[in-house]
Amino acid sequence: MGDRRSEKHHAIFIPYPLQGHLIPSVHLTIKLASKGFTITFINTHSIHHSITTSTTSTTDDPFAEARKSGLDIRYATLSDGLPLGFDRSLNHDQYMECLLHVFSAHVDEIVGSLVKYDPSISCLIADSFHVWPLMISNKYKLVNISFWTEPALILNLYYHMDLLKKNGHYDPIEKYDDIIDYIPGVRSIKPTDLMSYLQATNTKTVSHSIIRKALIEVTKSVDIIICNTIQELEPHTISTLNQTQPFYAIGPIFPNEFTRELVSTSLWCELDCTRWLDTKPPGSVLYLSFGSYAHTSKHDLEEIAYGLLHSGVSFVWALRPDLVSSNDTNALPIGYEDRVKDQGLIVPWCNQKTVISHPSVGGFLTHCGWNSILESVWCGVPLICFPLLTDQFTNRKLVVDDWEIGINLCERKDWVEREEVKKKVKELMQEKSDELRVKIKKVKRTLEDALANGGSSQRNLDQFISQVMVKTKEMK
């Protein structure tokens, strides 16, 4: 490869092609570019197509505006191995199989041609769920940086799957009533608070293969991990991870101006809710969203819908058309939208940051996606938790049990019932609102302090950049 590296870092950034991963990846790219990095950001054709068809922008390059403001961000696209029209939501496992087995060949091709024509490229930043970064970074002699988009706790738990198995807490969980207190960096956790993949009875799925390959084989061997978390929120876990690998908490990773994004990141058209929210009293509206990826059953959706209706609380519901399935895009009870028309606004997708920063929003019923939690804390909006998949069960524990900034939607797992929904909605919006707001303000302060000058995330970002410099020199 010769002496192709200058002092300025040039990184190829390949996010995981899912909404909840793309958003923090784009904002991280801007952060790094603002610190002097050149970034070549690569989306899949499918993600690119969704972004460009969801925005009103006239350009095909989502980073065009960012570039105008002086940031050196280049943009490319590649195939994920499937045709554009393939329904990735409906055929989730096939999509994941492709990312596991086929995507790496496309990555190899594009990275190969990029480094060939641009010898300044010295680093690869890839989402930790990708299975190929070790192979690619070795082949092209790039510093291998992994971007972890969930709490540090989650990665640490995945790292200890062997220990969990040895103790009867994974594959299969034999002792549900135990308290797990033997994982380094984790004081204690119940088996029911583990990620859904660790609680699964069938561990032979494609998602499990990705986790084993990406997190255990690959991420454990990367040069550096950067994470969208905050050191003061997870000090014990982070210092434990740091004993074996450079791990930098640099979150929360948001746009510079929270509600004004320089780059379009949305895969769906955002409907404007502001005018509707403007008519509501401060703190009176509940916002609901289950993120971009998880699904619910029709039964749960109906119970939530009726619980909301009977609570009488005003709401904005970002209800993804494929929430139950992209084969059943009208999953609400017949006539529901007419019945709630003065009480609630139902949209397929919105700009969540804009909605939850509106003064009329006083609560967030969430599936506990990590981005949603960080955004809600930033806006001081307490949460009702309804975890559905993956890290969301563990994130719920952080929100409800550890930080006490939210409540559970259902006390009995896997059982959603309209009376309980009604009760919990009223509890969050009325009885417990003041108490939760006081607690969430404290956590919000932790986030603000981390991002302030001299704060932990700023310091960690600077240390990360110095470490990249060291690693780059080592590779020369």
Ligand SMILES: O=c1ccn([C@@H]2O[C@H](COP(=O)(O)OP(=O)(O)O[C@H]3O[C@H](CO)[C@@H](O)[C@H](O)[C@H]3O)[C@@H](O)[C@H]2O)c(=O)[nH]1
């Ligand atoms: O109508 C909407 C709904 C969501 N969002 C945004 O979409 C993102 C959703 O992210 P998140 O809350 O993390 O949920 P998921 O999309 O489900 O994210 C996936 O990725 C996360 C980060 O890895 C994980 O924590 C989740 O469990 C996983 O499902 C957030 O930035 C929201 O602001 C919108 O802008 N408009």
